[in-house]
Amino acid sequence: MTVPITHTDSPDRRSLHERIAADLRDDIMSGDLAPGTSLPSTTRLKERFDASNATIQKALHILKDEQLVVGRAGSAVTVREHRQRTMRPAAYMAPATPGEPYRWLTEATQHGARAHSTLLDVAETRPPADVASSLGLGDTETAVLRHQILTIDGEPAELVKSYYPLAVARDTAIMAKRKIKGGTPALLTQLGFPPLLSVDRVSARIPTQEQYQALNLPSDLPVLRTLRVVYTDADRPVEATVMVKAGHLYELQYEFTPG
Numbered sequence: 001m002t003v004p005i006t007h008t009d010s011p012d013r014r015s016l017h018e019r020i021a022a023d024l025r026d027d028i029m030s031g032d033l034a035p036g037t038s039l040p041s042t043t044r045l046k047e048r049f050d051a052s053n054a055t056i057q058k059a060l061h062i063l064k065d066e067q068l069v070v071g072r073a074g075s076a077v078t079v080r081e082h083r084q085r086t087m088r089p090a091a092y093m094a095p096a097t098p099g100e101p102y103r104w105l106t107e108a109t110q111h112g113a114r115a116h117s118t119l120l121d122v123a124e125t126r127p128p129a130d131v132a133s134s135l136g137l138g139d140t141e142t143a144v145l146r147h148q149i150l151t152i153d154g155e156p157a158e159l160v161k162s163y164y165p166l167a168v169a170r171d172t173a174i175m176a177k178r179k180i181k182g183g184t185p186a187l188l189t190q191l192g193f194p195p196l197l198s199v200d201r202v203s204a205r206i207p208t209q210e211q212y213q214a215l216n217l218p219s220d221l222p223v224l225r226t227l228r229v230v231y232t233d234a235d236r237p238v239e240a241t242v243m244v245k246a247g248h249l250y251e252l253q254y255e256f257t258p259g
Helices: 016-030 042-049 053-065 103-108 129-135 184-190 209-214
Strands: 085-087 115-125 143-152 155-165 197-205 223-232 236-246 250-252
Touching: 016 042, 016 053, 042 053, 129 143, 129 155, 129 223, 129 236, 155 209, 184 223, 184 236, 223 250
Parallel strands: 085 250
Antiparallel strands: 115 143, 143 155, 155 236, 197 223, 223 236
């Protein structure tokens, strides 16, 4: 049930159909409207939101464009199966065992999905300022960029840009434009830089033009941007990765122990 919130000094300036879509989106993402279940009828939605039939249909159209629901006008609209996926970063930080695929692919396929990674580019470049700072690079220093896109069931899931200091990447498979068997955690371990600590900084941002197109986003809904810095012995940073995914389709699960 929607509880009206009134702030006379900061009204919601969105159109009514956008506000309705936002409330229904929250119901879907919180699980109140579970995958495979039908949304309330148009009549009930009209009563709930005090809106016209046309306004309700415009709201549902937004959710269909976002791939959260399916259905046609005049028929039941249902929440799509497996729309919001929970990713557990800790599950794919350890190096893959010999012969096994990169752990992100294994984690993504746990529920029967098809996961794939496509390497888009490998280049020596100057990283963004926050990445350069995380790697301890000087004002003119460059790093090796490995740029890839990860897909689930043929749909773009995550845009990934990983940066490595030249002292780590030089004359290694990191600089080659081909996939690294088992992923970079396994390779870094082989090179003598075992990943011992990862630090994530997660923020919600409006997508850039590149992210909007690469992830095939339906609107300017926020994306989740994770800057992950991987450290080896002596707290030395050996990898900094920027990962971007659609905020309305994915959530991150972190687990902690007391102390």
